[in-house]
Amino acid sequence: MKRKKGPGSQEDLVRHKSPHFSLKWRFTIGLGILLTTTILTLGWLVLSGIEQEQMNKVEANLKQRSELANLRLRQTYLSADARDDVDTFFRRRGPELASDLSSLLGNARIVLYDANGKEIGNSQPLSTTPAVEDILGYAMKGRTVYQVSGNSLIYLSPLVWSVGQVGIVQLEASLQADQDYYASLQRSLRNIGLTALGVSFLIGFLYVSRVTGSLRRLRSAADQIRDGHFIKESPIRRRDELGELSEGITYMSREIEQSFARQKQFIGNISHEFKTPLTSIIAYSDLLDMYRDDPDLLDEARGNIRKEADRLLEMVEKVLHLSALEQYEFGLHAERLDVRESLEEVCSRMRGKAVQFGIAVETDLQPAPIRIDRESLMHIFLNLLDNAIKYNIKGGRVQVSCYPEGGKAVIIFRDTGIGIPREAVVKLFEPFYTVSKDRARLTGGTGLGLSLVKRLVEVQKGSITVVPLPLGEKGSLFRVEFPLALPAPD
């Protein structure tokens, strides 16, 4: 089944062009971006959480120390001999108070300011004190403020006594240890993140490569099918959607192959079957020429030519009908009708033939409404009844019955004829199949009737089967079913 194609044709392009930006790279880059974003977000969340926690701890500690300093200052003021006012007390004893607080609070630098923000004491007067002008204003208004300067935190806490704000105490805390810890954590997180990114990326890449490998195999299977090399085995085995797709492609391939095989056989059969009557017609025509003065022979030849020509015509009609049904369901006009009435009509039309063959046709018909194309239904019934009469024996009977059963209209053609051999049943509905070639020639059969019947039944959503008869009973039984029509609207 090769198709012609020129170089550089559309097909060539479709087959050989690989995608600009393959699925594999799209997935891999997408995965990379996703993983990087996730790891960066997680890292940021962890680090900022830890930083916040560290700050909270330092703040809580400084708050506690500032409260302690406040208490100590009040105590010292209250226990002083001379009752100076607070300002004077601070101005006079500022440096001493700062040193005292420093030794109380673990030798950290302490700076004291009066209520106006003027420095009145510094426990380490010789070392440079970080500038705090920016935040001093806030502390003078009674707010606790801090600023980070280098690796230390400068904390200003207002000294508020019963008389109001009397000054400000400045404390310091070293952030060195916290900063070192933070930096080492940052390094560890970066290393863990990079490793996780690398490993996940590798796993993702391998997985995606496998998936795209499967896709490539499916694509090449599709290419093969297009070139007529049908596949028998599923190209990939997976238990996911790709596996299902692969099964689907394999099934499709088998179906197309079978359909090609059927078509090939059908065409082969047509040529063969058409040849036989044509050969007879040519042979009899020769006879007409050769025996011009033998009236009996001429009559016989004329009769046979007519018979063979009729057979040929019937065959052509049936083949055309069949191939039309294969391709389109045109000319089908579903209408609501009663199977019983159609069967009565068919039986009365065939009564003449039955009498001629010496066959009794009996009916047992119950009402069974269906929706169907009338022409097709008549064709189905006429064919089945014709066979039941043709393949019967002298004095035989045909019973035609119909009845509704389980949502279906059931139609039975039961004859007491020659019957169908068990092994022939499977092939019975194939085009051109006849149980006996000799008998077919005798009856003028083409072997197309039943395949046409089956196709017509199936197109109308029905089914047809040959039902085996109980042992000892002669003849054959065909059972046809159609869905019953819904009750007619009032």
Ligand code: ADP
């Ligand atoms: P044909 O035109 O030869 O009758 P069909 O397709 O109608 O073709 O039938 C195929 C073959 O099935 C027939 O040749 C015949 O051998 C067999 N057959 C069909 N119907 C019956 C029947 N009722 N009893 C016995 N054989 C039958």
